[in-house]
Amino acid sequence: MNEDEVAVVDAVHFAISQGINLSQISLSSDGNASLPIFNSDGECIGIEMGKVSSLFEVLVALINSGLPLEQVLPLVTSNAARVLKLKTKGGISETHDVDFVLLTDNFNIDKVWSKGQLLVDEGNALKWGTFESQ
Numbered sequence: 001m002n003e004d005e006v007a008v009v010d011a012v013h014f015a016i017s018q019g020i021n022l023s024q025i026s027l028s029s030d031g032n033a034s035l036p037i038f039n040s041d042g043e044c045i046g047i048e049m050g051k052v053s054s055l056f057e058v059l060v061a062l063i064n065s066g067l068p069l070e071q072v073l074p075l076v077t078s079n080a081a082r083v084l085k086l087k088t089k090g091g092i093s094e095t096h097d098v099d100f101v102l103l104t105d106n107f108n109i110d111k112v113w114s115k116g117q118l119l120v121d122e123g124n125a126l127k128w129g130t131f132e133s134q
Helices: 008-017 054-064 069-076 078-083
Strands: 034-038 044-049 099-103 109-114 117-121
Touching: 008 054, 054 069, 069 078
Parallel strands: none
Antiparallel strands: 034 044, 099 109, 109 117
């Protein structure tokens, strides 16, 4: 993190300390996005790629910071879907296009389903995305 950035965990705890209702906070990522790198003069000197795992890492960090899963999960599911107007995401129902992640007791990813397909089993990827390497 750069010196002028605020960690998500710190920002969420600050918002709570200021009386902000967690239903007003959403977290989302743009995995594999281009992230410019700037030098001290503000000139772009390179580009990094955003990590697909960053949102999950923040979810686990928020839980490890003492927030219960049932308070943290909506930040990355229903709250984010509502703000982004993704009507078929963010919940589980007959009308939702559900992507589902099953975690172990230690909050490690065990299984992932998307569009009815098992993509991760016992923590091992079964399918790879366009920009992922095996």
